[in-house]
Amino acid sequence: MSARLHYIVQATCKMMALLALAASSLAAPAPQTAILQRSLAGPMKEVNEVIFCTRLRYDDPHWYANIGYYCDDENKKAYTGNGSPDASKLFKLNLRTGKLEILLDAKGGSIRDPQVHYDGHTILFSYRPAGTDYYHLYEIQADGTGLRQITSGNFDDFEATYLPDDDILFISTRCKRWVNCWMTQVGIMYRCDRRGQNIEVVSANTEHDNTPWVMPDGRVLYTRWEYVDRSQVEYHHLWVMNPDGTGATIYFGNMHPGVVMIDAKPVPGTDLVVASFSPGHGVNEHNGIATLVGPQQGPDAKTAARPLHKGKLTRDPFPFATNCVMAAMENKIVLLDGSGTIETIYTHDGPGLVHEPRPLVPRQREGRVVKRTHPQSDTGLMILADIYNSRNLPGVQRGEIKKLLVLESLPKPVNFSGGMDLTSWLGTFTLERVLGTVPVESDGSAYFEVPAGRSLFFVALDGRDLSVKRMQSFTDVMPGETLSCVGCHEQRVKTPENKYHGTLMALKRPPSRIEPFANLPDVLDFHRDIQPILDRYCTSCHNYDKREAKLILCGDIGPNWAHSYFSLFAHGLVSDGRNGLGNQPPRSIGSSASRLLKILEKYKPTPQEWRTIWMWIESGAPYAGTYAGLRNAEQQAASERAAGTVFQGCREVLQRRCATCHKPQTPPGPIPMPFNVEERRKQQLAAGRPTGIYERIVHTNDPIARLSSYILLNFTRPEKSPLLLGPLAREAGGFGSCGDVFKNTSDADYRLLLDAIKRGKTIIEASHRYGTPEFRPNRQYVREMKRFGILPADFNPDRTPINVFEIDQQYWRSLWPASQPPLAMESRP
Incomplete structure (x- = not known):
């Protein structure tokens, strides 16, 4: 932060604090509603006051697109007000007297995501002062004094929660990536101390994490959106992890498509949580149906979710009991009694909608989870007990699976649409790096080392290296973490069998290291890597003059893709995730389901040619092998x-x-x-x-x-x-x-x-788009690579040659733990 900007922010903080102290009580009738009276005598008996925010509605329809700017035009803002002044304030309301106070008037800026500290007096929130573009974390006292900035920088920090050790967990765009299917930036989980120092990333998601909240046992409940080789609009469900990012696992959802589960919080005295189930792909402002969820039947039991109301959507639910949940609804604070009744306890008469009502009370700290990471390490270990322990492996015999292919879903430095654009034809949204393979023992176990802090997924391979089962999700390890899993999409409510009644075979040896494929690119590009092979073996028959089988495999481009690329999918020669549902049957995706490989084998390609086609298919069969190809x-x-x-x-x-x-x-x-x-x-x-x-x-x-x-x-x-x-x-x-x-x-x-x-x-x-002879990266790609420190500030692509494949690689490397070396060959230019 520049000295001048620092002075402006500090002066603004002092002025806002003085205005808050001078604010008079605002008239509001003392609430006398039946459910509130009953609640104040019961589950809310310790509650006198609540805090909440007001904000104008943002324009974008998505639940997440309320920060930063749009990729195509940095002057078009996504945050509330969309570049115009907001009508945001932080309020304190006495539920027993009706007294309303302004703790902070943003004066055209925006306030969001307040949370009350364990002391019941300090309030943590995200604040974007008027005239600025970024949300940062702040604290203020419950009497309106002590406004203090915690984080800074050209990133958005929001949706913060206190941790039991007094650190702060929050969502941030410091991850330097864009939504894979939209034009706004991604936020994932970070943590820092209360001075804003010692910032650590605790997620490897290429997509959004949202609304983390601490569970009674000290783990963090949050929303994770991800869609590796599956639909982008159907898997945004509840996960849990330790505060250091270790032990991430599903809490509820992920197998069944539909609904955004967000703003989840534990219900006191129970093992239930309440969350906003936002319909379909979610709607803006986190609006949804407040829903109780229980883990007793496992994460896949649809019957474990019980809606608390019907009709109008609410948001930001805060539970005191199963029959007492406070929430926001348009310009109101409401109480839900668990039987479908919604009772208004406060109506805001000014501009803006009501958000994030929270009780202003002290609370006990949750359990503290022992830290399991080792910051000096840049790898972690993974243990797979039995790959055959799966709910969807019909026809696969024990002993068939010989290896795991390890891949990485790669974050995007830009994105311009709701689809895949030139990355694929309705297939993968991201490029997928091929790291290599590790062995699977005869008992189905595997034990191997993987790079930390990266979004990894696996493909089970048979003895011919053909795909048996694809993960269609991702996992990651934090530095020094050892992560174990029982099986492959195994049932979470059944005790696994130990068929060998002893130590896993893989644990009788040191962990395997990933074996990369030598002298091959780890990120494939269709024009560079695949079309030359098609030209050697296919186009003499499948061209515009002969067109055998009515199939054209020449690399001429159409409106979007090369004719050859489109034809391979339109004629069913390549099988990828096709933007379908998750947990697909064995041998339905990848090399074993792709006729192209079988046909090519008849013409005896070289081992390197066969492996190149195989790697391309297993890495999602992309078209443009660079994100500079996104239009x-x-x-x-x-x-x-x-x-x-x-x-x-x-x-x-x-x-x-x-x-x-x-x-x-x-x-x-x-x-x-x-x-x-x-x-x-x-x-x-x-x-x-x-x-x-x-x-x-x-x-x-x-x-x-x-x-x-x-x-x-x-x-x-x-x-x-x-x-x-x-x-x-x-x-x-x-x-x-x-x-x-x-x-x-x-x-x-x-x-x-x-x-x-x-x-x-x-x-x-x-247009100089990818696939044309005069292809050059667009200005937005160059802009973001400058912002991320990959390209120099004075770089001019019109005057200076640029190897976009290498620039992509530099960008991805910049996101790794600092000392992490590459584990596979990099893409050749």
């Missing part, structure tokens, strides 16, 4: 405009020459062209199995393989566009698949379409 809004618009030049600009020609067979209507009837991917959602029920909300569904002989705009337009060689070749007579060099609509290339309508595709090619190339 900003301008580049996305250019791709849409390029396609629109043809399908909108030439609508009359397409209607006149093609609509007899390709009317824009849904089946039954002629197949529309270009095929509408959105219509695929209507066919999910026909899949014969549960599907993800946005799952990529490709049927046998799917028309999408022939009639999607992704394959119809060729922006590398416009004359090779299937949109032109399909209706062009074979004698003239076309496919002739539509009859002789165009007898030759002199047809006026053919020429008009060709010219439109050429104009689209010019638009695409002018």
Whole structure:
């Protein structure tokens, strides 16, 4: 922080404290409601006063998108007020007299997430002073004095909670990453002391952690959002961990899709918690249905969740008992009696909504968990007892699994959309680093060393190195941690069998070290690593002239991806997570389910070529192997405009020459062209199995393989566009698949379409997007790499060459524990 900014903040703190001291009591009627009276004589008998905040509603619909700026435009703010003044205050309300006091008026800034210290008098909260862009942690006393800043820096610190040892656990964007499926920044868990010193990261999530709260036993209950090889909108559930980040495990959810479970807190005197179940993918302000959750039946029992009310959504529940839960609802503080009744105990008459009501009372410290980390270490150990102890391994015989493939889900330095963009076609949202393999013993056990502080996941491999079962979640270890698991998605309510009645075979030896794949990139890129292999073995038959099996594997680009990349998925040659549900059956994802490998083996590729294709498939089959390939809004618009030049600009020609067979209507009837991917959602029920909300569904002989705009337009060689070749007579060099609509290339309508595709090619190339000859990283990628200290402040990509693969690697390395060396080969340029 600069000296001038420090002076401004300190002066603001003093002024706010004086204003709070001078604040007069605000008129409010003394509450006399029945449930409140009963509660004040019962579960709330120690409570006289509560604190709460007011804030304006932020604009973004997502529960998390209320900090920082949007990636595409750093001047567009996501926080409350969206760059305009907020109407935020921190209040204290006496529930017995109705007296209301302002403890802090943010004067256009924002206040959020207050929590009361164990002493019942000190209040911890997150505060963004007016005219500034970042939330930081502050403390203030219950009488409005002693305003004190704790954290600082060009990051957001929020959703803080006191720990029993008086440290503070909080969510922060210090992790330097962006939401994998949105345009705002990620916050994960950190801890520090009450001076804001000794800041440590205690999470390795590439996505959001939210609303940590300490359980009676000292563990931390929190919301974890993650979607490794599965749907991005369905898995944001409750987890627990130790305050040092060790021992992270599911508390409730994660197996069943749907609902954001957030703002969870333990119910005093019980083993229950109450949480806000925000519907679907969650709504903003953490609004949801306050729900009681019990762990007795295990984390997967849907019957263990009991809603406390219906109808209107509440937020920020705070339990005193199962029949006494305080919450916020729009501009009110309400009490829930556990039987469905919602009673208003305070209505705010001023601007803004009510948030985070908390009792102002002393409380006992929770149990203290002994620290299990060793900061000097940069690795940890993992013990797997029995990989065959699983709820979803039908047909897999004991002894089949020989290895674990260790991969890492890699954080994003930028993101510009709600989808995967050029990382994949409705598959993985993140690049996945291949670290290597470790052995699995004949009893199903494994014991191995892994890098600390990184988001890791595993694939079980058979004796041919083909995938048997994919984890579809992630785990991590903190420095020096030893983490053990019983099995692979094992039942949490059953006692595991020890079939060998003794020490695990893997524990009879030192821990295995991950064995990397030598002389191969650890992060794969389609154009750099895969297309050359396809060119050597495939394109002589699968090109625009021969098109055997109606399959094109040339690397020419369409509106989004290379034709070859799109075709591999549209023809069912590669099987990835497809943005579906979790815990998929064995051999349904990855190398064992991908026909491409089996076909390639017939042509006897070199071991390195086979392994390259195998690694690409097992690492999520990405397209752009660099996050510099993610398109900003301008580049996305250019791709849409390029396609629109043809399908909108030439609508009359397409209607006149093609609509007899390709009317824009849904089946039954002629197949529309270009095929509408959105219509695929209507066919999910026909899949014969549960599907993800946005799952990529490709049927046998799917028309999408022939009639999607992704394959119809060729922006590398416009004359090779299937949109032109399909209706062009074979004698003239076309496919002739539509009859002789165009007898030759002199047809006026053919020429008009060709010219439109050429104009689209010019638009695409002018955007400098990934896949074009003039590809350059966009300004947002460069901006963030400068902000993260990876690129120098004066770097100019228009004048200086840049190896984006190496820049990505430097960025990821900067997030590792300081002394951690790479465990696998880095991507070659």
